[in-house]
Amino acid sequence: xxxxxxxxxxxxxxxxxxxxxxxxxxxxxxxxxxxxxxxxxxxxxxxxxxxxxxxxxxxxxxxxxxxxxxxxxxxxxxxxxxxxxxxxxxxxxxxxxxxxxxxxxxxxxxxxxxxxxxxxxxxxxxxxxxxxxxxxxxxxxxxxxxxxxxxxxxxxxxxxxxxxxxxxxxxxxxxxxxxxxxxxxxxxxxxxxxxxxxxxxxxxxxxxxxxxxxxxxxxxxxxxxxxxxxxxxxxxxxxxxxxxxxxxxxxx
Amino acid sequence: xxxxxxxxxxxxxxxxxxxxxxxxxxxxxxxxxxxxxxxxxxxxxxxxxxxxxxxxxxxxxxxxxxxxxxxxxxxxxxxxxxxxxxxxxxxxxxxxxxxxxxxxxxxxxxxxxxxxxxxxxxxxxxxxxxxxxxxxxxxxxxxxxxxxxxxxxxxxxxxxxxxxxxxxxxxxxxxxxxxxxxxxxxxxxxxxxxxxxxxxxxxxxxxxxxxxxxxxxxxxxxxxxxxxxxxxxxxxxxxxxxxxxxxxxxxxxxxxxxxxxxxxxxxxxxxxxxxxxxxxxxxxxxxxxxxxxxx
Numbered sequence: 001x002x003x004x005x006x007x008x009x010x011x012x013x014x015x016x017x018x019x020x021x022x023x024x025x026x027x028x029x030x031x032x033x034x035x036x037x038x039x040x041x042x043x044x045x046x047x048x049x050x051x052x053x054x055x056x057x058x059x060x061x062x063x064x065x066x067x068x069x070x071x072x073x074x075x076x077x078x079x080x081x082x083x084x085x086x087x088x089x090x091x092x093x094x095x096x097x098x099x100x101x102x103x104x105x106x107x108x109x110x111x112x113x114x115x116x117x118x119x120x121x122x123x124x125x126x127x128x129x130x131x132x133x134x135x136x137x138x139x140x141x142x143x144x145x146x147x148x149x150x151x152x153x154x155x156x157x158x159x160x161x162x163x164x165x166x167x168x169x170x171x172x173x174x175x176x177x178x179x180x181x182x183x184x185x186x187x188x189x190x191x192x193x194x195x196x197x198x199x200x201x202x203x204x205x206x207x208x209x210x211x212x213x214x215x216x217x218x219x220x221x222x223x224x225x226x227x228x229x230x231x232x233x234x235x236x237x238x239x240x241x242x243x244x245x246x247x248x249x250x251x252x
Numbered sequence: 253x254x255x256x257x258x259x260x261x262x263x264x265x266x267x268x269x270x271x272x273x274x275x276x277x278x279x280x281x282x283x284x285x286x287x288x289x290x291x292x293x294x295x296x297x298x299x300x301x302x303x304x305x306x307x308x309x310x311x312x313x314x315x316x317x318x319x320x321x322x323x324x325x326x327x328x329x330x331x332x333x334x335x336x337x338x339x340x341x342x343x344x345x346x347x348x349x350x351x352x353x354x355x356x357x358x359x360x361x362x363x364x365x366x367x368x369x370x371x372x373x374x375x376x377x378x379x380x381x382x383x384x385x386x387x388x389x390x391x392x393x394x395x396x397x398x399x400x401x402x403x404x405x406x407x408x409x410x411x412x413x414x415x416x417x418x419x420x421x422x423x424x425x426x427x428x429x430x431x432x433x434x435x436x437x438x439x440x441x442x443x444x445x446x447x448x449x450x451x452x453x454x455x456x457x458x459x460x461x462x463x464x465x466x467x468x469x470x471x472x473x474x475x476x477x478x479x480x481x482x483x484x485x486x487x488x489x490x491x492x493x494x495x496x497x498x499x500x501x502x503x504x505x506x507x508x509x510x511x512x513x514x515x516x517x518x519x520x521x522x523x524x525x526x527x528x529x530x531x532x533x534x535x536x537x538x539x540x541x542x543x544x545x546x547x
Binding site for chain 1: 283401404
C-alpha cells in the first residue's frame with residue numbers, strides 16, 4: 001500500500017503537530033502502509049520551489065526508500081526542465097505542481113508542457129485540489145481550489161500525461177471524468193481523502209460508475225487524519241468492498 | 253458474529269439525521285439504510301437523530317417552515333418508534349415560531365424525543381431561543397445546536413452561530429445542557445474551544461467531514477474528555493476515523509468511554525438508552541490490515 005499524498009513541513013495558516021519524517025514513519029508503521037510519496041508542504045507557498053526541494057531531499061534521505069520525495073516543479077520558472085530531470089534522476093516517481101497557489105489559470109500553457117514532459121519520462125504529476133476546507137481558510141489564503149477545467153485541460157494535453165489528483169470531492173471527480181474521452185480518463189488517478197462515505201456513499205457510487213481502479217490511496221497527512229481514507233474503504237457496501245484500487249505503477 | 257469495527261463496547265452517535273418521503277430526494281430510503289448499515293458495521297449502539305424539515309424541498313433546510321418542522325418530526329417519530337432498539341430522537345424546532353416550537357417539543361417529548369435540535373434559523377444568543385432553552389432545561393433535554401466554528405461573516409442559507417454565540421445562550425441557561433454541533437463541520441474549531449471552555453454546560457460533538465490532524469488533540473487538551481461527544485452527522489467514515497485517532501492520542505480507556513457513550517448517557521434524560529456495559533473497557537476501534545482486502 002502506497003500513500004501518494006503526504007507532506008513534511010509546516011503549513012502557513014495553522015499549526016500542524018509533528019509534520020516531520022519521523023512522525024510519518026511511525027504513522028506508516030501503525031497504519032501498515034508500506035510507502036509514502038512525500039511533498040514539501042511549505043514549497044506550495046514558495047515562489048521558487050527549488051530551496052524547498054533541496055530541503056525535502058535532505059529530510060527524506062535517511063529513509064528515501066520508504067519516504068519517496070516528490071519535489072515541486074514550477075513550469076513558468078527558468079530552467080524548470082532541469083528541475084524535472086533532476087527529480088527523475090533522483091528516482092522521484094512523480095512531481096507536484098500547485099497552479100492556484102502560483103496564480104495559473106486553468107489553461108496555462110506551461111502546465112501543459114510540464115504534464116507532457118513529466119509523462120514522457122514516466123513521472124506522474126500530482127495536483128492538489130485544496131489543502132483545507134473552504135469554510136476555515138485564513139483571510140490571506142485566497143488562491144482558491146484547483147478547478148475541474150484545469151484538470152480536464154491537462155488530461156487532454158497528450159497521451160503521455162499521467163495525473164494524480166488529490167483532495168477532490170465527488171462532484172469534481174465526476175465533472176472531470178465525464179468530460180473526458182475514455183482514453184483521457186485513463187490518464188487520471190484520484191485519491192479519495194475528501195470523498196464522502198456513508199450514508200451518502202459517494203465513494204461507493206464512484207466505484208460503481210467510474211471504477212475503483214481510477215482511485216489510489218492518499219491521506220493528505222499531516223493536514224488530515226490518515227485513518228480517514230481507510231475508514232472509508234472499511235465502510236464500503238458489500239457490492240464494492242472488495243474492488244481493487246488503481247495502481248501508480250507506470251504501466252497501469 | 254463479526255466484531256464491530258469500533259469494538260464491542262457501547263457507542264452513541266449523538267448527531268445523526270434521517271430522511272423521509274418529503275425530503276425531496278428519491279434515494280431517501282437508501283440514505284437511511286446506509287446509515288443503519290454503516291452503524292451496524294461500526295458498532296453504533298444508538299443513533300440520536302433528527303429530520304431537518306423538508307431538507308430544502310419546500311422550505312430551506314436551515315429555515316424550515318412550521319409545517320415542514322412538524323412533518324419532519326412526524327417522520328422522525330415514526331423512525332424512532334419503529335427502530336426503538338437503535339434510534340433516539342431530537343425534536344427539531346425553528347425559534348422564529350416560538351409557540352410552535354414549544355408545542356412541538358411538548359408533542360414529541362410525549363412520544364419519546366430525548367433532545368431538542370436547533371438549526372441556523374436565528375442566532376444562538378437571540379432572546380427568541382430563551383423559551384426553548386428554558387423548557388429543555390426543565391425537561392432535562394440537551395439542545396443540539398448547529399454551529400459554524402468561528403463566525404467571521406454571514407454565509408448564505410444559514411444564520412450561522414459560533415461557539416461564542418452559543419456560550420452566551422448557555423450562560424443564560426446554566427441548568428440546560430447544550431451540544432455544540434460538529435467541530436469538524438466547517439469553520440475554525442480552534443476558535444471554538446477557548447470560546448466555550450468557561451461555559452461548562454456546552455458539550456462539543458466531534459462530528460463533521462473535517463478530519464484535521466490536531467483537532468481532536470486540541471479538543472481534549474482544552475476541554476477534557478468529559479466535555480466531548482462522539483458523533484458522525486453526514487459522514488460516518490469520518491466518525492470511524494476519529495474513533496481510531498482517539499486511540500492514538502494517549503487517552504485512557506475511561507476517557508474514550510466517556511467520549512464514546514458515557515457523556516451522552518449523562519446528558520440525555522435518565523433511561524434514554526439501554527446499554528450493555530459489561531465489556532465497556534474494551535473499546536478498540538482498530539482496523540484490519542488494508543492490504544488483505546485492497547491491492
